[in-house]
Amino acid sequence: MDVKIVKDKVAGGQLAFDIIKEDITNGAKVLGLATGSTPITLYQAMIASDLDFSNMTSINLDEYVGMPFDNPQSYHQFMKDNLFNKKPFAHSYVPDGMAEDIEQAAADYEKIIAANPIDVQILGIGRNGHIGFNEPGSDLEGRTHKVQLTESTIEANKRFFEREEDVPRYAISMGIGSIMQGKKIILLAYGEDKADAIKATVEGPVTSHVPASVLQNHDDAIIIIDEAAASKLSK
Numbered sequence: 001m002d003v004k005i006v007k008d009k010v011a012g013g014q015l016a017f018d019i020i021k022e023d024i025t026n027g028a029k030v031l032g033l034a035t036g037s038t039p040i041t042l043y044q045a046m047i048a049s050d051l052d053f054s055n056m057t058s059i060n061l062d063e064y065v066g067m068p069f070d071n072p073q074s075y076h077q078f079m080k081d082n083l084f085n086k087k088p089f090a091h092s093y094v095p096d097g098m099a100e101d102i103e104q105a106a107a108d109y110e111k112i113i114a115a116n117p118i119d120v121q122i123l124g125i126g127r128n129g130h131i132g133f134n135e136p137g138s139d140l141e142g143r144t145h146k147v148q149l150t151e152s153t154i155e156a157n158k159r160f161f162e163r164e165e166d167v168p169r170y171a172i173s174m175g176i177g178s179i180m181q182g183k184k185i186i187l188l189a190y191g192e193d194k195a196d197a198i199k200a201t202v203e204g205p206v207t208s209h210v211p212a213s214v215l216q217n218h219d220d221a222i223i224i225i226d227e228a229a230a231s232k233l234s235k
């Protein structure tokens, strides 16, 4: 793991952008994208750049189950608002949380990933160490599947909804095994809220209790964090 500590989230987004830009120059064609507040500064740097993504493919990590695509809280809408409306890709895939058969949608998504191997996978991290929506205890080799969100994630997400009962309880997410297939992985984390998860990810044992810790086993994983997120690291 290559840990890079930056001044703030703007510098983090810029650094991630610079890495991606170089990879695109070297032929990268498929980006794995994430939602949440963390990647927004990266998306802003992409939008502000003169890079053209219209011959590239994007594949998103996850989506809520049962949330219409045009709901402002859906990840389909989030990606449009924060990136795709300004920088369209040739193909943009987001898991189909509205499918009648979620297991089939998950299997179909794995076929999309297999046909479009991810060159650079962007990740945020949950306060409990989750990546995508792979909560603690997830299979480290899992593939795209339906997941039940933990109370901690529901609690963290409820700020986006008017009522707690509106917060979705299920999602469809790429599995940890699907994520680990990315040729390069860039995990971003900012703020003190993420410091415990980052310590466990970087310095703890590789364990399904901290899904992001599996990145220790990846050949090309870069962790970009600000000082607050780095504050509990021992070195």
Ligand SMILES: N[C@@H]1[C@@H](O)[C@H](O)[C@@H](COP(=O)(O)O)O[C@@H]1O
Binding pocket: 034, 035, 036, 037, 038, 039, 061, 062, 123, 124, 125, 126, 127, 131, 132, 133, 153
């Ligand atoms: N499924 C997403 C994750 O992909 C994201 O990493 C996490 C952290 O969100 P934030 O970046 O807003 O802290 O939130 C959700 O759970």
